[in-house]
Amino acid sequence: MKHVRFRLTAWQKRGVYIVFTALCVHMNAFSQKDGNEKNEPLFTQFTYKGNDPIYKDNPLQPGEIYSPILQGCYPDPSITRKGNDYYLVNSSFSMVPGVPIFHSNDLVNWKQLGHVLDRPSQLKVEKAGISAGIYAPDIKYNPYNSTFYMITTQIAGGIGNMVVKTQDPAKGWSDPIKLKFDGIDPSLFFDDNGKAYLVHNDAPPTGKALYNGHRVIKLWEYDLKKDEVIAGTDKIIVDGGIDITQKPIWIEGPHLYKRKGRYFLMCAEGGTGGWHSEVVFVSDKPTGPFIPAPNNPILTQRYFQKDRKDKVDWAGHADLVEGPNGKYYGVFLAVRPNEKGRVNTGRETFLLPVDWSGEFPQFENGLIPLKPTIKMPAGVNNQAGQNGFLPNGNFTFTDKFTASKPDFRWIGVRGSRENFIATTQNGLKIKPFPVTIKAAEPTSTLFYRQQHATFEATVSLKYIPQSEKDLAGMVCYQKESFNYVFGITKKGNDDYLVLERTEGGKSTIIASAKVDVSGAVQLNVTAKGDSYTFNYSIDGQRFTNLGGTVSGDILSTDVAGGFTGALIGLYATSANDIVIP
Incomplete structure (x- = not known):
């Protein structure tokens, strides 16, 4: 077989480069849209602080x-x-x-x-x-x-x-x-x-x-x-x-x-x-x-x-x-x-x-x-919170999500953590499942137990939703029919932070705000007894409240029923059903 060589002019080479670049951009955009491979939220620096x-x-x-x-x-x-x-x-x-x-x-x-x-x-x-x-x-x-x-x-x-x-x-x-x-x-x-x-x-x-x-x-x-x-x-x-x-x-x-x-x-x-x-x-x-x-x-x-x-x-x-x-x-x-x-x-x-x-x-x-x-038993030295022992009383738990395996205190509900999380040098990635937190099935949510009546939990989130079906953020969860969702999603071409309350399976949007997601957003939930507030920061220093003070009643078994305590979750979904008004 005879091989034919083609010589390209400078202008022809430039044209090929432009076409190749455009094709790569198109392929990358398709990848982001299809399957969320490039749209997994990145969570870093989770801090939980009890203050009873x-x-x-x-x-x-x-x-x-x-x-x-x-x-x-x-x-x-x-x-x-x-x-x-x-x-x-x-x-x-x-x-x-x-x-x-x-x-x-x-x-x-x-x-x-x-x-x-x-x-x-x-x-x-x-x-x-x-x-x-x-x-x-x-x-x-x-x-x-x-x-x-x-x-x-x-x-x-x-x-x-x-x-x-x-x-x-x-x-x-x-x-x-x-x-x-x-x-x-x-x-x-x-x-x-x-x-x-x-x-x-x-x-x-x-x-x-x-x-x-x-x-x-x-x-x-x-x-x-x-x-x-x-x-x-x-x-x-x-x-x-x-x-x-x-x-x-x-x-x-x-x-x-x-x-x-x-x-x-x-x-x-x-x-x-x-x-x-x-x-x-x-x-x-x-x-x-x-x-x-x-x-x-x-x-x-x-x-x-x-x-x-x-x-x-x-x-x-x-x-x-x-x-x-x-x-x-x-x-x-x-x-x-x-x-x-x-x-x-x-x-x-x-x-x-x-x-x-x-x-x-x-x-x-x-x-x-x-x-x-x-x-305590005579002769024992209380080492709570030291030398690898679990803390007790008021304490702070911090996780940068850089360890090869998650801390044992992180759990899933109905499904294994390993099915949707990956730790990287930069933090924790969560693969969004096409189900919401309201589903009575495994969701892509990593949970930490609420351990104090007075506490605050903060996490840094890098995430750019691609459509209104995308959402990532925090949840306060008693069960699928009683919870708060505090997350970043999309409306049209704009990115929004939304707070939704679900009680007995009925969901209500409490507040929403347009937000700049070009950098990391800090999400914070603070509780003082029955009073909960949800706050966010764009610069990592000044926090803005979203939705005022809300009741934690739906996070208690005397309202929601059952035998479990409240959980704080890091959450992502590709089937978001919260519609920003």
């Missing part, structure tokens, strides 16, 4: 720590011990990854190891309600086979009650083993003769329910080799609660313990709201009969004035562990309502010492209004 007056008014004295020990939505705590290592887990509902797990050597200084359910094969919550998913995990160490067990109810994906195992909680957990029994809140107990039992909350036998909220505690023998309950061994060991003639509601969250040759069953009673409490029973055999303690409840906040200062409420759903020097401690959930009685921070993990010098355990100061500080 209770911590200013109650500075720590020597030998004290603050309780709650885990602030924000960390409910239903369970704890276990192996030697000098303590492990604590919490409910995670439809948050992903599932079941945060924490480690301590002294019950004071805690680090998050990660999450128990951190693989898609373990967690099937893509279509679950925000308060479905993972309920009341129980963690136990079995010294007879050197194995840790985490057992829970996954109300999603057709899984139900399940257990996962490991010999080292820091190195990951097995895939779920489905368990064949009904009810919720399972907990394992390993007797010192090597036998295992399982207790859980269940409905009364068919046709035997006496009132709304009537539940029972059931016990099964458990086969450790097959990891299954032994058919035919189930037995009701508590019917209704400590006194069924009083129609007690929602006996749940059971845990079995053995001490001095006797078996103690501790349960939550009264529901997770204002009548919540912790009660205890005793038996000479693990199968019962169980007799309620005469001094029940052993923990509650239900008897005190509604308007008391620094109110803590809803205390219950507890677990016990022997601490340093043989002293017992209990972890439990409770809430700290704001001035309007809202519980935006959700159910948090509290700690109290437990007096077990008598026959029954008793939470020390668990029957008086709870205080913000408690005495």
Whole structure:
């Protein structure tokens, strides 16, 4: 084949260059428009700062720590011990990854190891309600086979009650083993003769329910080799609660313990709201009969004035562990309502010492209004916020998003973080999904728990929306039908910042403003109890409010329903439905 060479004049070369350049610009514009490959928002320098007056008014004295020990939505705590290592887990509902797990050597200084359910094969919550998913995990160490067990109810994906195992909680957990029994809140107990039992909350036998909220505690023998309950061994060991003639509601969250040759069953009673409490029973055999303690409840906040200062409420759903020097401690959930009685921070993990010098355990100061500080185990140095330990009280959390993996405190809802985020040398990129925050499915939103009633959260955002379907910014989120969206979008050829409130699925635009997005925009949300403000800055120094002061009521479970606390999210969508007027 004969090759022909062409010689181009200078003018011809210039023409080719112009055509090539124009083609590149056109291709780049097409790329930006199609698939958002070049239109992913870049988030940098996230800062969360808590500023609750209770911590200013109650500075720590020597030998004290603050309780709650885990602030924000960390409910239903369970704890276990192996030697000098303590492990604590919490409910995670439809948050992903599932079941945060924490480690301590002294019950004071805690680090998050990660999450128990951190693989898609373990967690099937893509279509679950925000308060479905993972309920009341129980963690136990079995010294007879050197194995840790985490057992829970996954109300999603057709899984139900399940257990996962490991010999080292820091190195990951097995895939779920489905368990064949009904009810919720399972907990394992390993007797010192090597036998295992399982207790859980269940409905009364068919046709035997006496009132709304009537539940029972059931016990099964458990086969450790097959990891299954032994058919035919189930037995009701508590019917209704400590006194069924009083129609007690929602006996749940059971845990079995053995001490001095006797078996103690501790349960939550009264529901997770204002009548919540912790009660205890005793038996000479693990199968019962169980007799309620005469001094029940052993923990509650239900008897005190509604308007008391620094109110803590809803205390219950507890677990016990022997601490340093043989002293017992209990972890439990409770809430700290704001001035309007809202519980935006959700159910948090509290700690109290437990007096077990008598026959029954008793939470020390668990029957008086709870205080913000408690005495910590003797000889322990409080290192909260230092040396990698989690902070406590008023603290500042800053993330520049330059680490190879996100901090464990960042979570998704219904979907994995890794499906939509990427960390770069410049910060965090979020790939926008074609769904909005109002969808009951995975969204492209990275969440951080609200941990104080008074706080501010600020992030720097570089983003140029290409159409009115593009939006990126911040959200304050209780669930898909109750939230605030504060983000940058487009109207015609102009860029706008918009604030939208969604309550019960009905959305209202509170305010919008034309904004210059040629550089980074700082977005800020500030809360003081029930009062929230949304602010922005173009120059990084002067902030302008958008929409005035709005109520945080929709971020509380007493308005939105469910069991979760409020979340602060970094959000992007390619299916924006907010229409600027």
